[in-house]
Every structure is written in C-alpha cells, then in structure tokens.
Amino acid sequence: MANNKNYHVAIVGVTGAVGQKMLKMLEEIDFPVEKLYPLASKRSAGKTITFKGEEIKIIEATPDAFEGVEIALFSAGGSISKELAPEAVKRGAVVIDNTSAFRMDEEVPLVVPEVNKEDIKTHKGIIANPNCSTIQMVVALDPIRKKYGLNRVIVSTYQSVSGSGNDAVEELKGQSRAMLDGEKAEANILPVKSEPNHYPIAFNALPQIDVFEDNHYTFEEMKMINETKKIMHDSTIKVAATCVRLPFFYSHAESVYIELDRDDISIEDLQNALRNHPGLVLEDDISNQIYPTPLSAEGKTDVFVGRVRKDLDVPNGFHFWVVSDNLLKGAAWNSVQIAQALIQQD
Amino acid sequence: MANNKNYHVAIVGVTGAVGQKMLKMLEEIDFPVEKLYPLASKRSAGKTITFKGEEIKIIEATPDAFEGVEIALFSAGGSISKELAPEAVKRGAVVIDNTSAFRMDEEVPLVVPEVNKEDIKTHKGIIANPNCSTIQMVVALDPIRKKYGLNRVIVSTYQSVSGSGNDAVEELKGQSRAMLDGEKAEANILPVKSEPNHYPIAFNALPQIDVFEDNHYTFEEMKMINETKKIMHDSTIKVAATCVRLPFFYSHAESVYIELDRDDISIEDLQNALRNHPGLVLEDDISNQIYPTPLSAEGKTDVFVGRVRKDLDVPNGFHFWVVSDNLLKGAAWNSVQIAQALIQQD
Numbered sequence: 062m063a064n065n066k067n068y069h070v071a072i073v074g075v076t077g078a079v080g081q082k083m084l085k086m087l088e089e090i091d092f093p094v095e096k097l098y099p100l101a102s103k104r105s106a107g108k109t110i111t112f113k114g115e116e117i118k119i120i121e122a123t124p125d126a127f128e129g130v131e132i133a134l135f136s137a138g139g140s141i142s143k144e145l146a147p148e149a150v151k152r153g154a155v156v157i158d159n160t161s162a163f164r165m166d167e168e169v170p171l172v173v174p175e176v177n178k179e180d181i182k183t184h185k186g187i188i189a190n191p192n193c194s195t196i197q198m199v200v201a202l203d204p205i206r207k208k209y210g211l212n213r214v215i216v217s218t219y220q221s222v223s224g225s226g227n228d229a230v231e232e233l234k235g236q237s238r239a240m241l242d243g244e245k246a247e248a249n250i251l252p253v254k255s256e257p258n259h260y261p262i263a264f265n266a267l268p269q270i271d272v273f274e275d276n277h278y279t280f281e282e283m284k285m286i287n288e289t290k291k292i293m294h295d296s297t298i299k300v301a302a303t304c305v306r307l308p309f310f311y312s313h314a315e316s317v318y319i320e321l322d323r324d325d326i327s328i329e330d331l332q333n334a335l336r337n338h339p340g341l342v343l344e345d346d347i348s349n350q351i352y353p354t355p356l357s358a359e360g361k362t363d364v365f366v367g368r369v370r371k372d373l374d375v376p377n378g379f380h381f382w383v384v385s386d387n388l389l390k391g392a393a394w395n396s397v398q399i400a401q402a403l404i405q406q407d
Numbered sequence: 408m409a410n411n412k413n414y415h416v417a418i419v420g421v422t423g424a425v426g427q428k429m430l431k432m433l434e435e436i437d438f439p440v441e442k443l444y445p446l447a448s449k450r451s452a453g454k455t456i457t458f459k460g461e462e463i464k465i466i467e468a469t470p471d472a473f474e475g476v477e478i479a480l481f482s483a484g485g486s487i488s489k490e491l492a493p494e495a496v497k498r499g500a501v502v503i504d505n506t507s508a509f510r511m512d513e514e515v516p517l518v519v520p521e522v523n524k525e526d527i528k529t530h531k532g533i534i535a536n537p538n539c540s541t542i543q544m545v546v547a548l549d550p551i552r553k554k555y556g557l558n559r560v561i562v563s564t565y566q567s568v569s570g571s572g573n574d575a576v577e578e579l580k581g582q583s584r585a586m587l588d589g590e591k592a593e594a595n596i597l598p599v600k601s602e603p604n605h606y607p608i609a610f611n612a613l614p615q616i617d618v619f620e621d622n623h624y625t626f627e628e629m630k631m632i633n634e635t636k637k638i639m640h641d642s643t644i645k646v647a648a649t650c651v652r653l654p655f656f657y658s659h660a661e662s663v664y665i666e667l668d669r670d671d672i673s674i675e676d677l678q679n680a681l682r683n684h685p686g687l688v689l690e691d692d693i694s695n696q697i698y699p700t701p702l703s704a705e706g707k708t709d710v711f712v713g714r715v716r717k718d719l720d721v722p723n724g725f726h727f728w729v730v731s732d733n734l735l736k737g738a739a740w741n742s743v744q745i746a747q748a749l750i751q752q753d
Contacts, residue, residue, distance in 0.1 A: 213720075217563035217662035219612050219651065237583055258696040264655040265702040266565050268662075268714050268728045273693040277674060277716040286719065299720035303662040303728070305565065308654050309610040316563035316614075316649040316662075328623060347619040350604040356611040368614050370623040373632065374559075374645035382614045382649070 067095035068404065071130040071154070073122050073145065074137030075099040075110055078227045079159060082393035083134050086362075088113055092397065093404070100126055101137070124148035132403070134396050135159060150186035155403060157396045159190040161280075164288060171291050174398045175340045176203045181402055188399055191292060192284040193391025194218050194304065194313050199292050200341055200364040200390070201383045202319065206293065208334045210322025213299040216285065219307050219314040220270060221355060222262055224387050225251060229262070230310055236263035237308070252306055262308050270304040279304055312355035313391060315383045324376035328369055331379055335366050340390070345369050345381075353384035361386055362394045413441035414750065417476040417500070419468050419491065420483030421445040421456055424573045425505060428739035429480050432708075434459055438743065439750070446472055447483070470494035478749070480742050481505060496532035501749060503742045505536040507626075510634060517637050520744045521686045522549045527748055534745055537638060538630040539737025540564050540650065540659050545638050546687055546710040546736070547729045548665065552639065554680045556668025559645040562631060565653050565660035566616060567701060568608055570733050571597060575608070576656055582609030583654070598652055613652040625650055658701035659737060661729045670722035674715055677725055681712050686736070691715050691727075699730035707732055708740045 070087065074080040080101070087094060099110045100122035109116045120126050122141065127133060127149040135142045135149075135158040142162035149156050163169040170180035171189045176199050181188055191199070198216060205211060222229040228250045236246035240263050248259035252269040260267055271280035278286070285302040335343045344353045345367040352367030364385040372378030385391060416433065420426040426447070433440060445456045446468035455462045466472050468487065473479060473495040481488045481495075481504040488508035495502050509515040516526035517535045519542050527534055537545070544562060551557060568575040574596045582592035586609050594605035598615040606613055617626035624632070631648040681689045690699045691713040698713030710731040718724030731737060 215561060215664055217649075219565070219653070234587060238587055241580060241584055241587075252696070256696060260700060261702060265700050266653065266655065266660050267700060268660070268698050269696060273696075276719070277693060277714070278719075299718075301664065301718050301720070301724070301726060303563075303714070303726055305660075305662065307565070307612065309612065314612050314614070314651075316651065318561055318647065318664075347623060350598070350602060350615060350619075352614050354606060354611050354613060356607060368623070368649070372645075372647050373622070373624075374647070378647070380647060380649055 067093040069096045069098065069129050069131045070094050071098035071100055071127060071133040071149070073100045073133060073135040073141065075119060076101045076105045077136060078223050078230070079136040079388055079392040082388045083136065083396060084110060084112055086389070086393050086397040090397065090401070092400065098126065098130055127152045127154055130154040132157065132400050134400065136392065136396070146187055155184065156187045157190060157399045158187055159392050159396050161192065161284060163187050164189040164191060164284070165291065171288060172399050173199050173292055173395060174402050175200050175338065177292055177294070178402050181399065181406060188403070190392065190396045190399065191288045192281070193224055193387040194220060194281065194315065195285050195288040195292070196391050196395050197313060197364045197383050197385035198285070198315055198317060199289055201317070201335065201366050201381070203293070204334050204338050204341070205319065205321070205331065209326055211298060211319060212322055213320035214289065215301045215318040217303045217316045218305055219316070220304060221309045221311050221313055221387055222251065222306065223311050224270070224313065225254070225306070228254070233262055233308055233310065236261050240264055262306060264308060267306040268303070270306050309355045311359045311386055311388060312384055313387045314355055316380070317383055318372070318378065318380050320375065321377045321379070326377070328371050332369050335369070340364060341366065343367070352382060355384060358384040358386050360389070362389045364390055413439040415442045415444065415475050415477045416440050417444035417446055417473060417479040417495070419446045419479060419481040419487065421465060422447045422451045423482060424569050424576070425482040425734055425738040428734045429482065429742060430456060430458055432735070432739050432743040436743065436747070438746065444472065444476055473498045473500055476500040478503065478746050480746065482738065482742070492533055501530065502533045503536060503745045504533055505738050505742050507538065507630060509533050510535040510537060510630070511637065517634060518745050519545050519638055519741060520748050521546050521684065523638055523640070524748050527745065527752060534749070536738065536742045536745065537634045538627070539570055539733040540566060540627065540661065541631050541634040541638070542737050542741050543659060543710045543729050543731035544631065544661055544663060545635055547663070547681065547712050547727070549639070550680050550684050550687070551665065551667070551677065555672055557644060557665060558668055559666035560635065561647045561664040563649045563662045564651055565662070566650060567655045567657050567659055567733055568597065568652065569657050570616070570659065571600070571652070574600070579608055579654055579656065582607050586610055608652060608654050610654060614649070616650040616652050655701045657705045657732055657734060658730055659733045660701055662726070663729055664718070664724065664726050666721065667723045667725070672723070674717050678715050681715070686710060687712065689713070698728060701730060704730040704732050706735070708735045710736055
C-alpha cells in the first residue's frame with residue numbers, strides 16, 4: 062500500500078455497536094476510503110448504512126465478499142473472525158480484528174498505537190485489537206512504566222453494558238423502566254448470552270464478564286492479564302483483574318493499583334508522567350472535584366485518568382482511576398488508529 | 408441492665424433510611440422494648456411511625472428527650488451525634504452511634520459483633536457502629552485472618568446510593584427516568600450534598616464518596632483504612648481503599664485483594680475458612696454462575712462472599728467479592744446486634 066492512496070475498506074459486523082462506531086470514526090478522521098464494504102450477517106444483508114452522506118447496501122459476509130478489499134476491520138464475534146479473517150487475508154486484505162480470536166496468537170501483533178505501534182510491522186495479514194478494558198489501562202500504564210518501571214498491576218473494573226453489544230444496551234433500558242415502574246426485570250442477555258443463567262443488570266452489579274476458566278477467573282479477566290503482558294512485551298509484570306458489569310451504557314472505568322520499580326516517586330511525579338501524552342488526559346483536581354466518570358468520557362476518543370494517590374503503606378504503590386469510552390478507544394477508534402498507522406508505515 | 412428485662416430504646420433519626428431499618432430490625436428480632444422513643448428533627452416531630460402495630464408520635468431530638476432512655480441508637484448524622492450523644496449518656500443511656508463522630512475516639516469501642524463483640528465491655532457510654540463498607544469487609548476478613556494471618560488488603564468498592572440517604576435514592580430514581588426519556592438529569596445530592604459540584608449518578612459511576620482529605624483519599628476511603636485496623640486491633644495490616652458510588656439502590660459490593668501470612672493456602676482452603684460462620688455466607692459456585700450481587704443481597708442481614716480466586720503471581724495473594732445490604736448489616740442490623748450483645752453481656 063502506498064501513501065496518498067485511497068483504500069478499499071471492509072467493516073465486518075457493520076450493524077453492531079462497534080461496527081457503527083467504526084463507520085463514524087472513519088468518517089470523522091476522513092480516512093482515505095476509495096470504496097466501503099459494509100459486511101454483516103445474512104439477516105442484515107440488503108439493508109443500507111450511510112457513509113459520508115451516501116447510502117450503501119450491506120452485503121453478506123462471505124469469503125468472496127472480500128474480493129478487492131485492502132483493509133478489513135472485523136467486529137462480528139470470534140467465530141466469524143476465525144472463519145473469515147483468513148479468507149480476507151487470502152484475498153489480499155490486511156485484517157484488523159477486534160475479537161479475541163487471534164489476540165494471543167504468537168504470529169499476530171496485538172496493538173495499541175500509543176503503546177506498541179511498531180509491532181504493526183510484524184504482521185502477517187492479521188493485526189489484533191486488544192480487549193476494551195485492556196486498551197484503556199495500558200494507555201495509562203505505558204508512560205508510567207517507561208518513566209519509573211512497573212512490576213505489578215491489580216485492577217477492578219466498572220464496565221458498561223455496551224461491551225456486550227446493542228442487545229445488552231436495550232436490556233438495561235427495558236429492565237430499568239420495568240423496575241422503576243415496580244415491575245419484574247426480565248433478564249435474557251447478561252451476564253453472558255450463551256450461559257444458562259441470566260441476571261438483571263439494572264440497579265445491580267454482576268461480577269461475571271464472559272465465561273469462567275478453570276482457574277476461577279473469567280475469560281475477560283484473563284484477557285486483561287495476558288494481553289497486558291503481550292502488549293508490553295513483559296511477561297514478568299504481575300497482573301490481576303476482577304471484572305464487573307455495571308448498569309451504565311457507555312465507557313468502562315477501572316480502579317487500578319500499581320507498584321513501580323522505584324519507591325521515591327511522589328503523587329506529583331506520577332501525575333506529571335501521565336500528562337502530555339497523545340490520547341491520554343489527566344483529569345485530577347480533587348480540590349475542584351475533578352475526576353473522570355463514564356458519562357464525562359462518553360463519545361470521546363481519549364483515555365482519562367484521575368484520583369491519583371500514593372499507597373499509604375507501600376512506598377512504590379499507587380492507586381488511580383481510568384475511564385474511557387469502550388466502543389471508541391476500547392474498540393472502534395483503536396482499530397481505526399491501527400489502520401491509520403498501517404497506511405502511514407507503508 | 409439485667410436480663411429478661413425490657414428496655415427504653417430511642418432511635419435518633421427515625422425517619423431516615425437507616426432509622427427506618429432500625430425500627431424494622433427491632434421488630435423482626437422482637438427486641439425487648441419496654442418503650443420506644445422515635446426521635447428526629449423538629450421538622451418531623453409530631454408525625455408518627457408504626458412499631459409493632461402501634462402508632463407512636465415522633466419527638467424532636469433534644470437533650471431532654473433522652474430522659475428515661477436506656478439504649479439510644481443514633482443515625483442522624485455526625486453533628487447530631489456529637490451534640491446529643493453526650494446528653495443521652497449524661498441521662499443514663501448507652502449510645503450506639505452509627506455516624507463517624509466517635510469511631511476513631513480511643514475511648515469508644517468500634518464494634519462488629521461477629522469480629523470483636525468483647526470490645527463492647529470497654530464502653531464508657533458510647534459504642535460506635537463502623538462505616539457500612541468497613542463492616543461487611545471485616546466480617547469476611549476476620550475468619551481468614553484468624554486462620555491464616557492477614558497482612559494486606561486492597562479494596563475497590565461498588566456502593567449503592569442508599570448510603571447517602573433517602574434523598575439519594577430519590578435522585579437516582581428521578582435521574583434514571585429522565586435519562587430514559589431522553590431528558591437531562593438534574594443533580595443536587597451526589598456525590599456529596601454539601602460539596603459545590605453535583606454529578607448525575609444514573610447510568611454513571613462517581614469515584615468520590617464523602618469529602619477529600621489532604622492525602623488525596625476521600626474520607627470514606629480513610630474510614631475503611633482506619634476502622635479496619637481499629638476493629639482488628641492490628642495497626643500493622645496494610646489497608647488501601649478506592650470507594651465508588653454506583654447506580655443501584657441497596658447493598659454495597661467490594662472487590663477485595665488480600666495477602667495472607669502463609670503462602671501454602673489453596674482456593675478450597677480459603678473457601679472453607681469462609682464457610683459456617685454466623686452472619687457470613689459463601690456463595691461461590693462458578694460452574695453454576697453462583698455469586699452474590701447487590702440485588703441478591705438486598706433485604707438480607709448476612710454478608711455474602713463469592714468469586715474466591717488465588718492470585719496468579721503472588722503465592723499468598725487472594726481475590727474475592729463481598730456483598731451485603733448496606734442499610735442492614737452495614738448499619739441498622741449491626742447497631743441492633745450491638746444492642747443485643749450489650750443486654751446479653753449484662
């Protein structure tokens with residue numbers, strides 16, 4: 062691919078929560094699109110989407126649909142990626158995959174452009190976009206790690222329902238209305254659609270995101286643990302995660318505890334390390350009650366950090382609070398950033 | 408006070424979220440009440456409450472209102488406790504105070520009956536009820552500490568709005584309805600009524616509970632840190648807390664990380680340590696998606712623990728999830744339990 066060139070770009074899962082945001086991000090940064098291929102399931106084929114004012118028909122995502130595609134952004138679930146990403150690559154496309162299908166594949170770079178943009182160069186057709194909760198955390202951790210060394214992370218998440226897709230957004234709306242009217246909340250989607258039990262998310266908190274693994278962690282928690290180490294190219298960093306689904310629509314928040322390699326760092330030092338990085342905004346002014354929240358971060362592409370504190374017992378320990386829009390930096394925006402970096406490197 | 412005797416019991420703040428639950432708890436366990444004194448602000452005086460089927464007039468909480476009172480349950484805010492608890496004691500009452508007014512006073516025992524019931528004996532008129540988020544955590548920590556030793560706790564909380572009183576419950580309802588109807592959410596109460604800025608809690612998360620201290624922690628976070636050490640009589644335990652207000656009505660949840668004195672403990676060992684304790688219920692069966700949630704704990708007096716996991720890097724590290732009804736075990740029920748223990752010890 063060469064510069065000043067326009068590209069044939071496919072979005073797989075274009076009707077989904079993330080697919081819709083991918084469209085919007087491509088529009089907003091005026092990505093050089095020669096032709097857009099909106100792909101989705103058979104059910105959505107024939108409907109239309111609007112891109113840069115133009116109505117385009119949705120095509121069923123089949124192997125042949127990738128003929129001519131140069132960049133394919135996938136966000137239609139892991140099984141679709143496993144089936145169709147190799148078909149897209151076979152036809153000459155570079156795949157940027159927002160599912161967990163290839164993230165831990167040693168041949169596949171796992172990229173957050175602010176952290177490890179250079180890994181894009183090693184791709185063999187597929188570049189993986191990390192899990193939403195991982196992305197926002199590593200954007201905050203990276204400048205700290207580079208400046209002061211990082212040997213430990215313990216995170217508890219506060220994740221919005223949109224991470225489970227549009228169905229979960231509708232479920233939260235419906236359950237909220239029902240409960241406010243004194244009616245029973247019907248649960249069919251959360252915590253995990255494919256699991257036997259469903260619990261109300263409205264006015265509740267569910268300590269399960271994705272299925273359980275044998276070690277009693279959920280797959281979401283293991284994603285945060287494994288992906289953080291892979292993105293940072295450091296398997297020695299200790300990472301632990303507890304992931305919790307909460308009744309808000311957009312943005313994930315995270316309560317993060319870290320231990321640095323140095324024990325002579327002040328709150329101000331850490332705040333300074335978090336300032337003036339692309340994609341990262343320090344919102345930490347407690348005297349004016351300034352800190353990020355899911356609602357304040359909604360619709361923005363940056364990662365926001367606040368509530369920076371020094372641990373009171375452990376001299377190299379710090380606590381902070383990270384918030385970002387899970388559909389944007391956590392998914393669509395990060396994928397589009399990878400696409401940008403890809404065509405710039407070329 | 409002697410056994411088989413009935414008592415003159417005052418509830419100060421009887422119209423509040425906790426006061427109402429204190430009434431209910433006294434009724435439910437058939438506490439030996441000879442006469443009930445429902446006390447509240449001038450504004451509520453003259454209204455009535457119902458206790459054991461009887462309508463009783465609310466009296467304004469003044470020093471003289473405590474004449475004849477033997478046990479006074481306070482839950483009307485710290486400044487009321489500071490003013491009136493000494494007046495109640497002067498008139499012969501034992502005060503059980505659910506505010507932060509006396510908790511860190513060296514002369515005042517801070518009691519969670521399952522953990523340090525024997526401290527009640529040292530009282531000099533006032534016994535303090537710990538902060539809601541502290542109580543449920545120490546009930547879970549205590550059996551672990553006794554069996555395996557405990558040297559570190561890092562907690563991130565998921566706290567319901569009822570911890571800020573009935574006004575906050577109504578605010579969450581109103582904002583939720585408004586936002587579901589596409590209207591703007593008006594914020595007047597949370598995160599802290601007396602602070603200049605108010606943010607919507609509906610479909611949001613606020614990383615501020617109570618005011619900020621000079622060390623950048625909130626007062627709520629410092630309560631968890633200091634009270635845990637005091638209740639456990641161990642100032643060497645490292646405790647760190649991040650406290651977050653969330654859009655649910657009742658129960659607090661907590662993501663807790665601990666380090667034991669021993670590094671040869673299995674998940675099963677820890678689960679067993681948490682079983683068969685009064686007031687503590689292990690709900691941890693991930694193969695059937697069994698774990699506690701705010702909605703499942705609502706209205707119950709127990710503390711529920713689930714999601715027990717061993718840290719993957721640190722051999723003496725464990726993670727778990729604790730949920731309890733903040734108005735019951737976190738406030739009213741713990742106060743009534745203290746009253747029960749008090750008359751039994753006598």
